[in-house]
Amino acid sequence: MFIQQVINGLAMGCIYGLVALGFVLIYKATEIINFGQGDLMMIGAFLAFTCVNFLHLPFLLSLLIALVLMGFLGKIIDRFVLRPLVGEPAFAMVMATIAIGILLRSLGGMIWGYDTYKFSAGITDVPVRIGSWAVSSVNLWIMAITVLLIIVLYFFFNKTKAGVSMEAASQNQLAAYLMGIGVKKVFSNIWGISAMVAAVAGILLTPIQFLNYNMGFIGLKAFPAAVLGGFGSIPGAIVGGIIIGISESLAGIYLPRGFKEVFAWVILILVLMIRPEGLFGIHQKKRV
């Protein structure tokens, strides 16, 4: 029972972590917290769903199409919503991302309706026996893909020129600009990547949850994950997500009713009060 819950939590935590990763990527580069990340996730999942169920394409091709489309969507959001707002206060930016979230959600509702769908995302759910426990293959897939994605992103940000220029732009926009890095292009790419990560999270989420225009709200739970990991740290986001996922799952069986829903938020507030810089964050003093 305990181990089972931990594994379920681990899988859910990976998804929180992936959504949180989307936040972190955007935050690192542009200092915007994207409140619409969950809704991007929903759109991504629905795109793949449409390709498989209505266009009858094979799953991998559908995944590819969904990723490409989401990349474009991310770039479009950056180009037409956030780029004109550069220099506005952070609050305006946040409200803009909230507006994007609202728009995407109503768009999702208009296109795909308000029903709940079942979508297995090409993964058949068979129990896998490891020693004496039975583990759902869905959970294993989720974990494997998360690990893969982290490795890919790690190499991208540390070993490729495009990745390093993104890192540079996130540390100092003006200096990066003067070094000949196209800051606009970098931001645009970051949004694209972040939207793709969101799509992956959404597609992975659908086998364990249902597909619904409202599923973006699950994305909000990625905030505690990102904060716990220290907003701005890529491994932190994943670790934070996993901690949140497991503790939430355990709270569901060991604590009274209602705790499961808010446990992530309780952790969030505790972290913010005790160690606001999170597990992997760096505390910086403002200079005067």
Add this chain to the structure above:
Amino acid sequence: MRFVKRMNYLQDIQLFKYHSTIGWYLILITAFLAAPLVMGTYWVSLLILIGINIIVALGLNLVTGYTGQVSLGHAAFFAVGAYTSAVLTGKFGVSFWLALPASGVVGALVGIVVGLPALRLKGLYLAIATMGFGFIIEEIIVQWEPITNGVNGLSIKRPSLAAFSLASDKHFYYLVFPIVLLSVLVLKNLLRTSSGRAFLAIRDSETAAESMGINLAVYKTAAFCISAFYTGIAGALFAHFMRFIGPENFTILESISFLVMILVGGLGSVHGSVFGAVFITFLPEGISLSKDYLPTFIGQQAGLQAAVYGLVLLLFIRFEPLGLYGRWLKIKFYFENFPFYKKDTFRKVRKFHRTQKQ
């Protein structure tokens, strides 16, 4: 153009700069007092909702617009106020006239608790923390069934004043209107004193504010406390006006809609709070009225309201970040300086974003 000749210091701190302004406001107040006599019940109920929203907007503007602490959890204070009054009058038989201030006070106490993280957090972290509090309080309402009746919600009676019942909307209006007026006046008062300036100072530069001798902890908590008091009062009025409340009235979407209200109206301005409340209350009504005239495939969409909402928000952030109040100021400026207004008078200077990572 009008000029003011300053004769004494008292003149500087008056609420109204010109005598004529007082006249205009008196006319406006009289018009609103007379409104229920000539309006239908539908319009009066809209006015009441606007009034309740104005109180919330004033409170939220104090903490977000003036003090610069973004709160995504005001629906929680609204809920606390609503449930306090509902439970006190419904379950314990307390008079509404005691329950109303009590809901403000309980709201304020919760405000202090929520304000505590504000002492250590800046900007967006605080927004996330307040959002978390919002979720927690929503869940408490759902789970604490003996008091709140959980997801089934609570029914509430309209109050009465001595033998005079306020059951009809038109009568209830005369309860809400004075409270709105008082809220505006009190906030205006607060903002023209040292305390008010201290709030603004915290928004602009915490370091400098501290070196002015402003105790950041006290003022940030105070901002949350006063703001939550306002919102709690509004919540109580809302509960008695709607006669029925449930957890679904107080979700994160409600908090967002409060923020939209002050953003569309104008951050950091009392006028803006009023404009925003009017705009946001009318928006859904306007949409449902216009449904009949739109092509079917748009008009019949269930998500239409949310879509319009998001679109309006985006357009305001992009084209009028100062909100309706900013627009109002520009129009006023145009007429006051008639031939001299140029297109670029209010053009903003673009600056490179200065990184301030935490």
Add this chain to the structure above:
Amino acid sequence: MTKEKKECSFFQVTDLSIQFGGILALEKVDLEVQRGEVHAIIGPNGAGKTTLFNCICRQYKADSGRIYFKGKEVSKLKPHQVVSNGIARTFQNIELFTNMTVMDNMLLGCHSKRQTGFFSDLVFWGKAQNQEIEFREKVEKVIDFLDLQAYRNRLVGNIPYGAQKYVELGRALVMEPELLLLDEPSSGLNMEETQDLAFSIEDIKMDLGITIILVEHDMRLVVDVCDTVTVLNYGRLLAHGRPTEVVKDPEVVKAYLGEEN
């Protein structure tokens, strides 16, 4: 700390050290300023001058060391309590409240003098109103003193840089301090403005009787207006004395110009 020493010095810093990560920003710094003096702190970039100010104003918590002001220890205060003890400061990169008028900025300087609570402010009658008028009188006096009349009702973000520097100085003066800390008051000013600043500092010292400590790079200004100078280098005290002597000190010359071989 002996009793005798407490009485004789107006403002004293002893053994002040602070560390950021591995860097010793200040190392056992001592400083002594007499009442009525204008004291300059000079040193190359990164010498810890502004850090010293931040420690005095409690923006940074010093790792060790004590600060005495008029015989009272001020090194354990909260940042907002420093002002009411009579110490005011300005900042290197102007920290004004950019969305407020010059008047409101300076009125904020009165904050530490407020006698009313939130409730009387909410009512705004009697005491709160009188206090407001009193504050305005005080600010008008400072505006006259610094010749800022032209800017009184303008938004502070929209006035020239030099004027902003003056507004910040004015805001500090409104606090009626006994000790004024000026962090690079002349940075970003042109020759003429610097000259005016020198006169203003003289006036503040003579007419208002305020003791001043200033961090400054403009040596001409330092020699003109300061009575004593402290030189810092890499967080350590290098020299101390009269300006004309200090600039000839071989150690100081070495720190500024590098070693001759």
